[in-house]
Amino acid sequence: xxxxxGKANAALVYADGGSRGNPGPAxxxxxxxxxxxxxxxxxxxxxLGHTTNNVAEYTGLVLxxxxxxALGIDDVEVRMDSELVVKQIKGEYRVKNxxxxxxxxxxxxxxxxxxxxxxxxxxxxQNKDADRLANQAMDRGV
Numbered sequence: 001x002x003x004x005x006g007k008a009n010a011a012l013v014y015a016d017g018g019s020r021g022n023p024g025p026a027x028x029x030x031x032x033x034x035x036x037x038x039x040x041x042x043x044x045x046x047x048l049g050h051t052t053n054n055v056a057e058y059t060g061l062v063l064x065x066x067x068x069x070a071l072g073i074d075d076v077e078v079r080m081d082s083e084l085v086v087k088q089i090k091g092e093y094r095v096k097n098x099x100x101x102x103x104x105x106x107x108x109x110x111x112x113x114x115x116x117x118x119x120x121x122x123x124x125x126q127n128k129d130a131d132r133l134a135n136q137a138m139d140r141g142v
Contacts, residue, residue, distance in 0.1 A: 016130035017056025028060030029133025047141030058103035
Protein backbone atom coordinates (compact mmCIF):
# COMPACT_ATOMS: atom_id res chain seq x y z
CA UNK A 1 0.00 0.00 0.00
CA UNK A 2 1.32 3.43 -0.93
CA UNK A 3 1.37 5.46 2.30
CA UNK A 4 0.88 8.85 0.60
CA UNK A 5 -1.99 7.87 -1.70
CA GLY A 6 -3.58 5.01 0.23
CA LYS A 7 -3.62 3.03 -3.05
CA ALA A 8 -2.25 -0.39 -3.78
CA ASN A 9 1.20 -0.44 -5.39
CA ALA A 10 0.72 -3.88 -6.92
CA ALA A 11 -2.34 -5.93 -7.82
CA LEU A 12 -3.06 -9.63 -7.95
CA VAL A 13 -5.76 -10.51 -10.49
CA TYR A 14 -7.62 -13.80 -10.68
CA ALA A 15 -9.60 -13.99 -13.94
CA ASP A 16 -11.91 -16.67 -15.29
CA GLY A 17 -14.49 -17.17 -17.98
CA GLY A 18 -16.84 -19.88 -19.03
CA SER A 19 -19.74 -20.83 -21.24
CA ARG A 20 -22.55 -23.31 -20.83
CA GLY A 21 -22.19 -25.15 -24.06
CA ASN A 22 -19.31 -24.10 -26.24
CA PRO A 23 -20.49 -21.75 -27.61
CA GLY A 24 -23.32 -20.92 -25.25
CA PRO A 25 -24.39 -18.42 -22.59
CA ALA A 26 -21.09 -17.06 -21.27
CA UNK A 27 -19.73 -14.94 -18.47
CA UNK A 28 -16.48 -13.85 -16.91
CA UNK A 29 -15.35 -13.09 -13.40
CA UNK A 30 -12.41 -11.15 -12.01
CA UNK A 31 -11.10 -10.69 -8.46
CA UNK A 32 -8.56 -7.93 -7.89
CA UNK A 33 -6.63 -7.63 -4.64
CA UNK A 34 -3.75 -5.65 -3.23
CA UNK A 35 -0.78 -7.97 -3.69
CA UNK A 36 0.87 -6.77 -0.47
CA UNK A 37 -2.09 -6.80 1.93
CA UNK A 38 -4.43 -9.27 0.22
CA UNK A 39 -7.25 -6.74 0.60
CA UNK A 40 -9.95 -7.02 -2.09
CA UNK A 41 -9.96 -3.90 -4.26
CA UNK A 42 -12.40 -4.94 -6.98
CA UNK A 43 -14.63 -7.62 -8.46
CA UNK A 44 -16.14 -7.98 -11.92
CA UNK A 45 -18.95 -10.33 -12.93
CA UNK A 46 -20.17 -9.81 -16.50
CA UNK A 47 -22.58 -11.71 -18.72
CA LEU A 48 -21.19 -11.89 -22.27
CA GLY A 49 -24.11 -13.27 -24.24
CA HIS A 50 -23.64 -16.29 -26.52
CA THR A 51 -19.95 -17.01 -27.08
CA THR A 52 -17.16 -19.52 -26.45
CA ASN A 53 -15.32 -20.43 -23.30
CA ASN A 54 -12.02 -19.06 -24.65
CA VAL A 55 -13.59 -15.71 -25.61
CA ALA A 56 -14.98 -15.52 -22.06
CA GLU A 57 -11.55 -16.31 -20.56
CA TYR A 58 -9.86 -13.59 -22.65
CA THR A 59 -12.61 -11.09 -21.84
CA GLY A 60 -12.04 -11.69 -18.12
CA LEU A 61 -8.34 -11.00 -18.59
CA VAL A 62 -8.96 -7.81 -20.59
CA LEU A 63 -11.54 -6.45 -18.12
CA UNK A 64 -9.23 -7.20 -15.19
CA UNK A 65 -6.26 -5.43 -16.79
CA UNK A 66 -8.43 -2.42 -17.72
CA UNK A 67 -9.69 -2.15 -14.14
CA UNK A 68 -6.19 -2.36 -12.63
CA UNK A 69 -4.99 0.41 -14.96
CA ALA A 70 -8.06 2.50 -14.06
CA LEU A 71 -7.06 2.13 -10.39
CA GLY A 72 -3.67 3.66 -11.25
CA ILE A 73 -1.70 0.49 -10.52
CA ASP A 74 1.21 -0.33 -12.84
CA ASP A 75 2.43 -3.62 -11.33
CA VAL A 76 0.16 -6.63 -11.86
CA GLU A 77 0.29 -10.37 -11.51
CA VAL A 78 -2.48 -12.33 -13.22
CA ARG A 79 -3.49 -15.89 -12.36
CA MET A 80 -5.83 -17.89 -14.59
CA ASP A 81 -6.85 -21.51 -14.95
CA SER A 82 -6.90 -21.22 -18.75
CA GLU A 83 -3.62 -22.74 -19.88
CA LEU A 84 -4.39 -21.66 -23.46
CA VAL A 85 -4.74 -17.96 -22.59
CA VAL A 86 -1.71 -17.94 -20.28
CA LYS A 87 0.54 -19.64 -22.85
CA GLN A 88 -0.69 -17.39 -25.67
CA ILE A 89 -0.03 -14.24 -23.61
CA LYS A 90 3.44 -15.56 -22.74
CA GLY A 91 4.11 -16.21 -26.43
CA GLU A 92 4.43 -19.98 -25.95
CA TYR A 93 1.38 -20.75 -28.14
CA ARG A 94 0.32 -19.02 -31.34
CA VAL A 95 -3.17 -17.54 -31.58
CA LYS A 96 -4.78 -19.44 -34.44
CA ASN A 97 -8.47 -18.81 -33.72
CA UNK A 98 -9.68 -15.70 -35.59
CA UNK A 99 -12.23 -14.90 -32.85
CA UNK A 100 -9.46 -14.73 -30.24
CA UNK A 101 -7.01 -12.57 -32.19
CA UNK A 102 -8.67 -9.18 -31.40
CA UNK A 103 -8.88 -10.07 -27.69
CA UNK A 104 -5.28 -11.29 -27.69
CA UNK A 105 -4.17 -8.03 -29.32
CA UNK A 106 -6.17 -6.00 -26.80
CA UNK A 107 -4.69 -7.95 -23.86
CA UNK A 108 -1.16 -7.57 -25.27
CA UNK A 109 -1.64 -3.82 -25.68
CA UNK A 110 -2.90 -3.54 -22.08
CA UNK A 111 -0.03 -5.72 -20.83
CA UNK A 112 2.43 -3.24 -22.34
CA UNK A 113 1.02 -0.40 -20.22
CA UNK A 114 2.29 -1.94 -16.97
CA UNK A 115 5.76 -1.36 -15.54
CA UNK A 116 5.64 -4.94 -14.24
CA UNK A 117 3.43 -7.68 -15.67
CA UNK A 118 3.34 -11.38 -14.86
CA UNK A 119 0.84 -14.09 -15.75
CA UNK A 120 0.67 -17.63 -14.40
CA UNK A 121 -1.47 -20.71 -14.88
CA UNK A 122 -3.12 -22.01 -11.70
CA UNK A 123 -5.28 -25.02 -11.00
CA UNK A 124 -9.03 -24.52 -11.10
CA UNK A 125 -9.24 -24.96 -7.30
CA GLN A 126 -7.02 -21.89 -6.87
CA ASN A 127 -9.36 -19.77 -8.99
CA LYS A 128 -12.65 -20.44 -7.18
CA ASP A 129 -13.66 -16.83 -6.50
CA ALA A 130 -13.28 -15.68 -10.11
CA ASP A 131 -15.07 -18.87 -11.24
CA ARG A 132 -17.95 -18.11 -8.85
CA LEU A 133 -18.29 -14.59 -10.32
CA ALA A 134 -18.25 -15.97 -13.89
CA ASN A 135 -20.98 -18.47 -12.96
CA GLN A 136 -23.06 -15.73 -11.30
CA ALA A 137 -22.83 -13.74 -14.55
CA MET A 138 -24.00 -16.78 -16.55
CA ASP A 139 -26.85 -17.34 -14.07
CA ARG A 140 -28.02 -13.72 -14.50
CA GLY A 141 -27.92 -13.96 -18.29
CA VAL A 142 -29.78 -17.25 -18.71
